[in-house]
Amino acid sequence: xxxxxxxxxxxxxxxxxxxxxxxxxxxxxxxxxxxxxxxxxxxxxxxxxxxxxxxxxxxxxxxxxxxxxxxxxxxxxxxxxxxxxxxxxxxxxxxxxxxxxxxxxxxxxxxxxxxxxxxxxxxxxxxxxxxxxxxxxxxxxxxxxxxxxxxxxxxxxxxxxxxxxxxxxxxxxxxxxxxxxxxxxxxxxxxxxxxxxxxxxxxxxxxxxxxxxxxxxxxxxxxxxxxxxxxxxxxxxxxxxx
Amino acid sequence: xxxxxxxxxxxxxxxxxxxxxxxxxxxxxxxxxxxxxxxxxxxxxxxxxxxxxxxxxxxxxxxxxxxxxxxxxxxxxxxxxxxxxxxxxxxxxxxxxxxxxxxxxxxxxxxxxxxxxxxxxxxxxxxxxxxxxxxxxxxxxxxxxxxxxxxxxxxxxxxxxxxxxxxxxxxxxxxxxxxxxxxxxxxxxxxxxxxxxxxxxxxxxxxxxxxxxxxxxxxxxxxxxxxxxxxxxxxxxxxxxxxxx
Numbered sequence: 001x002x003x004x005x006x007x008x009x010x011x012x013x014x015x016x017x018x019x020x021x022x023x024x025x026x027x028x029x030x031x032x033x034x035x036x037x038x039x040x041x042x043x044x045x046x047x048x049x050x051x052x053x054x055x056x057x058x059x060x061x062x063x064x065x066x067x068x069x070x071x072x073x074x075x076x077x078x079x080x081x082x083x084x085x086x087x088x089x090x091x092x093x094x095x096x097x098x099x100x101x102x103x104x105x106x107x108x109x110x111x112x113x114x115x116x117x118x119x120x121x122x123x124x125x126x127x128x129x130x131x132x133x134x135x136x137x138x139x140x141x142x143x144x145x146x147x148x149x150x151x152x153x154x155x156x157x158x159x160x161x162x163x164x165x166x167x168x169x170x171x172x173x174x175x176x177x178x179x180x181x182x183x184x185x186x187x188x189x190x191x192x193x194x195x196x197x198x199x200x201x202x203x204x205x206x207x208x209x210x211x212x213x214x215x216x217x218x219x220x221x222x223x224x225x226x227x228x229x230x231x232x233x234x235x236x237x238x239x240x241x242x
Numbered sequence: 243x244x245x246x247x248x249x250x251x252x253x254x255x256x257x258x259x260x261x262x263x264x265x266x267x268x269x270x271x272x273x274x275x276x277x278x279x280x281x282x283x284x285x286x287x288x289x290x291x292x293x294x295x296x297x298x299x300x301x302x303x304x305x306x307x308x309x310x311x312x313x314x315x316x317x318x319x320x321x322x323x324x325x326x327x328x329x330x331x332x333x334x335x336x337x338x339x340x341x342x343x344x345x346x347x348x349x350x351x352x353x354x355x356x357x358x359x360x361x362x363x364x365x366x367x368x369x370x371x372x373x374x375x376x377x378x379x380x381x382x383x384x385x386x387x388x389x390x391x392x393x394x395x396x397x398x399x400x401x402x403x404x405x406x407x408x409x410x411x412x413x414x415x416x417x418x419x420x421x422x423x424x425x426x427x428x429x430x431x432x433x434x435x436x437x438x439x440x441x442x443x444x445x446x447x448x449x450x451x452x453x454x455x456x457x458x459x460x461x462x463x464x465x466x467x468x469x470x471x472x473x474x475x476x477x478x479x480x481x482x483x484x485x486x487x
Contacts (some may be wrong), residue, residue: 066385082389090386094404094482103400104390129482149390 012080012185013040013063013153017072019210020058031210032058033070038204038216043183047196049238050206050214056189057087059211060157063187076153083151087158089138091130097141098126105148113148120144120174136167140174147178154179156188160195172198197226197234205241215241269451277455286440291460294425294436297353298464301360302421306414308361309368314406316369317376326369333366338424342431351432360424367420368413375409407479415472422464 020033033055040046048056061067063074064084076082083104091100097117102108108116117123120140130138139159146154159175160168172195179186179199190196196203197219205215217237219226226234253271260270269277281287316323316330345359379402387401429438437460444453 064389066388084386084389086382086386088382090382092383092400092404095400103392103396106396131482145390 012042012044012076013187014073014075015039015059015063016075017059017062017070019072020055020062020067020070033062034207034210034212036204036206036211036213037072038202038213040185040187040202042185044202045179045186045188045200047188047190047200047203048206049190049193049196049203049242050211051208051242052191054206054209055211056191056206057157059206060084060155060187060189064155080152081149082153082155083146083149084155085139085142085146085157085159087161089130089135089142091138091141091145093130096127096129097122097133097144100130100141101145101148104145105150108148116144116148119178121170136163136171139163139171143171143175143178147182150182151184154184154186156186156190158190159188160190160192168192168195175199193235193238194231196238197231203234203238205238207242217241265451266448267450269454273451274454274458277451278459281452281455287456287459290435290437290440290456291463294422294429294438294460295463297357297360297425297429297436298418298422301357301364301425302414302417304357305361305364305421306368306410306417309365309413309417310372310410312365313369313372314376317373317379323373330366330369333362334370338363338427342424342428346432356425356428356433360421360428363424364417364421368417371409371413371416372406375406378409379405404479404482408476411472411476411479415468415476418464418468418472422460426460 015036015038017033017036019031019035022030022032024030036059038046048059050056058067062070064082065074092103095103098113101113101117114123114126117126120143122137122140122144125133125137125141130141133141143159156175160171163171175186176199178184186199188196188199201219203217203219204213205217206212207214215238217234219234256268256271260268265273278287312326316326341362342359345355345362349355349358383401383405387397392401425436426438426441429436430442431438433439437456440456441453444450444456
């Protein structure tokens with residue numbers, strides 16, 4: 001493992017993983033990740049896609065600093081504020097929506113909090129407890145919590161998993177708005193190719209487990225400016241690279 | 243309503259039993275109440291009740307504090323668990339009476355031995371419950387707190403404490419009922435005051451009226467603590483679970 005600090009250049013995140021191995025209960029090796037290297041510039045949105053179980057979430061956990069047992073290095077600026085939206089919303093069940101956000105961002109003002117919750121359609125749920133929320137709403141609370149800390153680097157782990165198409169589409173739009181408004185370098189892990197193409201500036205395609213970086217596909221059109229034909233073309237490229 | 247009826251049935255059975263057994267073996271409720279009033283009037287009842295409650299409180303706080311710290315450490319760290327487990331098994335299987343007698347022999351017939359012996363009887367029980375609590379802590383919430391850089395105090399108060407609270411409440415509830423029963427034995431064997439001491443005096447005099455006059459109010463106080471303090475506290479710390487899917 002190696003966590004490096006980046007200087008003041010354009011790169012906000014550099015991932016250079018040589019390998020990641022899990023040891024089983026009886027000491028057997030399970031290769032989770034092979035060589036994966038890429039970089040994201042300031043404000044850039046990168047999407048990591050790949051087959052189920054190829055190691056996407058493992059990659060995100062390494063970038064988040066939650067797993068330090070790997071060969072390679074993750075470089076990001078020491079001063080950067082990190083926020084993660086986990087696949088499971090990971091809200092405190094004994095705290096309501098507002099408290100869940102406020103505990104992560106104690107300095108947030110009442111007005112800013114109210115505006116953030118309203119933007120994400122959570123205005124009327126601010127005093128609800130997590131058990132009273134649907135998965136889609138709980139994910140929005142997790143997104144609100146992440147945005148409340150004013151992150152420089154945002155990591156999203158399968159934010160659209162288990163959501164119906166309409167809810168997932170709404171969430172994509174909201175993430176586009178939030179990320180664009182604040183210039184946040186974002187790394188998204190998803191199996192939803194359509195969402196990846198809509199959100200990302202660059203898509204990193206991983207191979208089967210142990211995942212290696214199979215392709216890097218840049219999306220030149222601005223978000224929302226991508227025609228259906230162009231989106232279908234990019235999706236086709238991603239599929240053929242997998 | 244049903245509870246009141248149940249209490250009424252209890253006193254009726256007691257009265258019938260008293261008439262069958264006679265006052266030497268089972269005095270009538272009214273005789274016990276009269277004796278209780280006499281002891282209360284002289285102040286003796288409150289003195290002995292107070293002394294016993296202080297011992298219960300001291301032993302309970304000591305046992306819960308030590309048991310919680312050790313239980314948490316054993317639940318979170320495998321080495322601590324492996325080191326502590328044989329001691330835990332030994333203490334769990336050591337009869338309360340053996341611990342009490344050993345404490346009196348080694349430390350002397352004093353308060354330290356009395357309270358220490360009671361606490362030592364409760365500590366393994368608290369350790370087992372809090373160890374389970376620590377084992378069941380959600381690692382996902384730990385990671386969330388780490389990512390969002392929750393300060394230590396915030397983690398303790400808002401992430402750890404609510405998860406451990408139901409276990410702490412369960413340990414407190416079972417602990418209180420265990421502690422007050424053992425305190426009476428400790429007092430009976432080696433103290434010159436307290437409800438246990440008075441029960442010993444009553445036993446030596448074969449005075450059933452005196453025995454019941456001291457035992458019943460003490461049981462009443464412990465029940466009141468359980469119903470009006472411990473149970474509401476348990477409900478409060480678990481209220482966020484209500485209605486959970």
